[in-house]
Amino acid sequence: MSRHEAHARAEARAPVSDPSLAPYREVTVASLVLGILVGIVLTASMTYAGLLIGFVVPASAIAAILGWGLLRGVMRRGTIVENNVNQTVASAVNNTAAGVIFTFPALFLMEGVSYNPWAIAVAAVSGAFLGTLFIIPLRKQMIELERLRFPSGIAVAEILRTPGASSKKSLYLLGASVVAFVVGFLTNSGAIPEAVDLGTPLGLPAYVPNVWAISLLSIGAGFLSGRAGLVVLAGGVLANWVLAPLVVSLGWVPPAPEGVENPDAVLAGTIFKEMIRPLGIGLLVGGAVAGVALAAPMIRAAFASLKSAGPGKGNDELPIGWMYGATLGSLVLLFAAAYLGAPEVGLFRATLTAVFGTLWMWLAGVIVSQCTGMTDWSPVSGLSLLAVTVVLVISGGSVGLAVMIGAAVCVAIGQGADMMTDLKTGHLVGSRPVLQQAVQLAVGWIGPIVSVLTVYLIWETMGFGPGTSIPATQAVALQQTIQAIQGGDVPVDKYAVGALVGALLTFGAGGGLGVLVGLSMYLPIDYVLPYGLGCLLAMAVQRRPEGKAFTANVGIPIAAGFLVGDSLAGVIFSLIRLFGG
Amino acid sequence: MRLRAHVLLSLGTILATLGGARLPVVEWSLVAVGAAVLVAGGVLHRLDARKQREAGASSSGTSAAAEVEMLRAVSAEVERLCEEAPALSLEDLADRLAALETRTMGPLGESIPHRIAAMGGERFAEVFGDYAAGERLVHRAWSAAADGHRPEALRALEAGARRIRAALAALDATAWPQQR
Incomplete structure (x- = not known):
């Protein structure tokens, strides 16, 4: 079908027989229902998959593709912005699964820990609301002014725009999606290796890894990030190829116990857990605080413009009063959840926990949104771990309360980052931000409930954790961390050094540099290397004559296709594991 | 000036994080040296940015x-x-x-x-x-x-x-x- 025919058809099947009489379809019952259904199915699937294989995949791309099939194909009246609402709803419901599986199941694995499951559900639901509301004033700054990339947001926008785009662009997107899907499926199923180790043949020890994940998603995300993403490669190199060999050669890391099979691998584990991870998290936090201070004038301007905003007035955002209300609501809800869920902590500690939880949700939301915007990766687990650590300290060792706040923070920052990514997509297809924010708020509470219930169901029917067929690796990691903290093993000095370096880097060079370096230290090098390759490819292409046009017409659709195909492969593989064993 | 700033920022990051990475206790003297180098790099970076802005304001072809x-x-x-x-x-x-x-x-x-x-x-x-x-x-x-x-x-x-x-x-x- 030629483009002319496609447009003729589009005109012919416009919303009603006379388009000029009908409003342009955006938030519709069809888009909400479809988004909620897709979101619920994927939340339950991803909760199980997350316990089984340790990771989840986002729903946006899948919802956008299904949206075209159902809204446009079957109902024959879907619009681009309506499908954007559908994917916003689906991802708002689904993305909370990651927050729940990282925190909540740990409580099941720890004997003798008292907790109130309803209080945890309330905390997670309030996290879903607050994560969305806290991020509202930052949309202008991050998306419109700083122009953060949000590679997944670009990829989903490419899908949404496919029916109106040139046939060549659509073909590039489709072809790249198919290739990435095949490669992703083969790696997930073990038919081809997940990564190629170039370090061992070169004689490099395990603590200087040179391993390349076979991940077209990482290459695509790197391409979409472009030059800005190169800092991630630099940070990965700093952590793995500079710091690791230096600390070993200086004798600053305890030797592996005698008799272990692979002492270098033990050293690698120690270096990551005890040095690189706390330093990286510190850098993230210090860099984010400095970044907020530097961006204060823009945030102030955003607040000023929000003061006059409101739905139904043709304004861009939800009014600022909603955020003030959210702050107050957060304090009240977290206090109630803390005091009623863990009454043994007392009034003072419950208040302190509520104040910290609220502040941390906001700051961590900023950090995760920046990271997602710049690289497509988000350090949710690290920031939640820090929340759990701090609450354990200020609550006097209440594990139930710490995990509860960890779950709320995890869900909140996931919601914030998802909202920002969806708003980036919305910017590129021309959706109204206020409508996207409203639908995200309206459905965000569904995900935590579905996810918590799914965890319960799996625990009651199959069980999870060591010795079962569902290893729940993230929950086991949190359980071990909590036990280490209870033993007094908190690397406060390393967090402090990291925060100092992060703040100085951001104050000195700006651009969220501290956050990016921290994130890249914390990420596995396997994915950082192909991501860096994607960045270098984008830079090489843009240097050519007509490079910018080539990037827009060929490079971006292919990179977006890589993200979409790889994500789809992850979902299909998870569903096969779910139903096929 | 920009190159020097980048070199100092990189060097400062390496020194400070290296000092911070030491187990069991942080090597604070190295962290302090790294932080000082980072500050120097940051100052140079900002001076360079200001210079470019001024050059930009005084030239019509900017x-x-x-x-x-x-x-x-x-x-x-x-x-x-x-x-x-x-x-x-x-x-x-x-x-x-x-x-x-x-x-x-x-x-x-x-x-x-x-x-x-x-x-x-x-x-x-x-x-x-x-x-x-x-x-x-x-x-x-x-x-x-x-x-x-x-x-x-x-x-x-x-x-x-x-x-x-x-x-x-x-x-x-x-x-x-x-x-x-």
């Missing part, structure tokens, strides 16, 4: 001036499209909007973040906040045209033109006499 011209070109093209749109077929309108998005608005969008330091955060937000809203409305016009909804396409295009006009007016009010 990127800042080029961006003002780009914004004028975008505004003019959007206005022209507004006038011609009612007579265009939806296919032609979508094509013209797509060309506007990639060829004219794309390069300006890429250059926007570089103007933060030059204009100051609040002024920058005022000018480019309006521009970005206009850009989003142009994207909406394209979506509506691609969906076959002419009234929304025209409405969004006109609203976008208004926001871009407001951005241009705010930019004209900015004190950059050499660039006009």
Whole structure:
């Protein structure tokens, strides 16, 4: 079908027989229902998959593709912005699964820990609301002014725009999606290796890894990030190829116990857990605080413009009063959840926990949104771990309360980052931000409930954790961390050094540099290397004559296709594991 | 100066994180040296940025001036499209909007973040906040045209033109006499 025919058809099947009489379809019952259904199915699937294989995949791309099939194909009246609402709803419901599986199941694995499951559900639901509301004033700054990339947001926008785009662009997107899907499926199923180790043949020890994940998603995300993403490669190199060999050669890391099979691998584990991870998290936090201070004038301007905003007035955002209300609501809800869920902590500690939880949700939301915007990766687990650590300290060792706040923070920052990514997509297809924010708020509470219930169901029917067929690796990691903290093993000095370096880097060079370096230290090098390759490819292409046009017409659709195909492969593989064993 | 700043920032990061990585206790002297080098690198970086801004303000062929011209070109093209749109077929309108998005608005969008330091955060937000809203409305016009909804396409295009006009007016009010 030629483009002319496609447009003729589009005109012919416009919303009603006379388009000029009908409003342009955006938030519709069809888009909400479809988004909620897709979101619920994927939340339950991803909760199980997350316990089984340790990771989840986002729903946006899948919802956008299904949206075209159902809204446009079957109902024959879907619009681009309506499908954007559908994917916003689906991802708002689904993305909370990651927050729940990282925190909540740990409580099941720890004997003798008292907790109130309803209080945890309330905390997670309030996290879903607050994560969305806290991020509202930052949309202008991050998306419109700083122009953060949000590679997944670009990829989903490419899908949404496919029916109106040139046939060549659509073909590039489709072809790249198919290739990435095949490669992703083969790696997930073990038919081809997940990564190629170039370090061992070169004689490099395990603590200087040179391993390349076979991940077209990482290459695509790197391409979409472009030059800005190169800092991630630099940070990965700093952590793995500079710091690791230096600390070993200086004798600053305890030797592996005698008799272990692979002492270098033990050293690698120690270096990551005890040095690189706390330093990286510190850098993230210090860099984010400095970044907020530097961006204060823009945030102030955003607040000023929000003061006059409101739905139904043709304004861009939800009014600022909603955020003030959210702050107050957060304090009240977290206090109630803390005091009623863990009454043994007392009034003072419950208040302190509520104040910290609220502040941390906001700051961590900023950090995760920046990271997602710049690289497509988000350090949710690290920031939640820090929340759990701090609450354990200020609550006097209440594990139930710490995990509860960890779950709320995890869900909140996931919601914030998802909202920002969806708003980036919305910017590129021309959706109204206020409508996207409203639908995200309206459905965000569904995900935590579905996810918590799914965890319960799996625990009651199959069980999870060591010795079962569902290893729940993230929950086991949190359980071990909590036990280490209870033993007094908190690397406060390393967090402090990291925060100092992060703040100085951001104050000195700006651009969220501290956050990016921290994130890249914390990420596995396997994915950082192909991501860096994607960045270098984008830079090489843009240097050519007509490079910018080539990037827009060929490079971006292919990179977006890589993200979409790889994500789809992850979902299909998870569903096969779910139903096929 | 920029190269020196980058070298110092990299060196400072390596030294400070290396000192921080030591087990079981942090090597604070190395952290202090690294932090000092980082501060020196940051100061050089900021001096370099200021120098570039001053050089930009005193030369008419600067990127800042080029961006003002780009914004004028975008505004003019959007206005022209507004006038011609009612007579265009939806296919032609979508094509013209797509060309506007990639060829004219794309390069300006890429250059926007570089103007933060030059204009100051609040002024920058005022000018480019309006521009970005206009850009989003142009994207909406394209979506509506691609969906076959002419009234929304025209409405969004006109609203976008208004926001871009407001951005241009705010930019004209900015004190950059050499660039006009």
